[in-house]
Amino acid sequence: MNEILDAASLLLILVGAALCLSAAIGLLRFRDVPTRLHAATKPQVLGFLLICVAIALSLRSWPVVAFLVVVVLIQLATAPLAAHMVGRQAYRNGTIDERSLYVDELAESRETPPGAGG
Structure with a gap:
């Protein structure tokens, strides 16, 4: 039983390391903020x-x-x-290509500043 658990842990470490490596490669290869955020978080x-x-x-x-x-x-x-915080700040800075967004839920917040009262 110990050999099976050791083999399973070895396999899990290899798969986990491959996912972490793919995340690092994704951070280097992807061009825009949303895809880099996807690579940085999920895998x-x-x-x-x-x-x-x-x-x-x-x-x-x-x-x-x-x-x-x-x-x-x-x-x-x-x-x-x-x-979420990095993506929101990138949106506010204008570094996200707005044409690539399917739904822009923050468009209204750009029209009226949060503290403007209107």
Whole structure:
């Protein structure tokens, strides 16, 4: 049984590392902010999650699992929030090609400044 768990953890680490590598390559290769945000959040978080599961399988210790649960929850909370803030700031700076947006929910906020009262 130990060999099976070790093989599973090795496979999870390899898949997680490949996802993290694809996220890094995506950050370098993609040209605009939305696609870079996609590369920075989705495959990176999934790769990190797989690596944490592999560590938990490999070490087989409850204190380690408890620590990894907290680490994963923090990662799942901060990565989407950071991507949202970067995307919103890129939209406000005008670095996003507005013609490529299917729905522009922030168009009204550009017409009337938030503190203008109208």
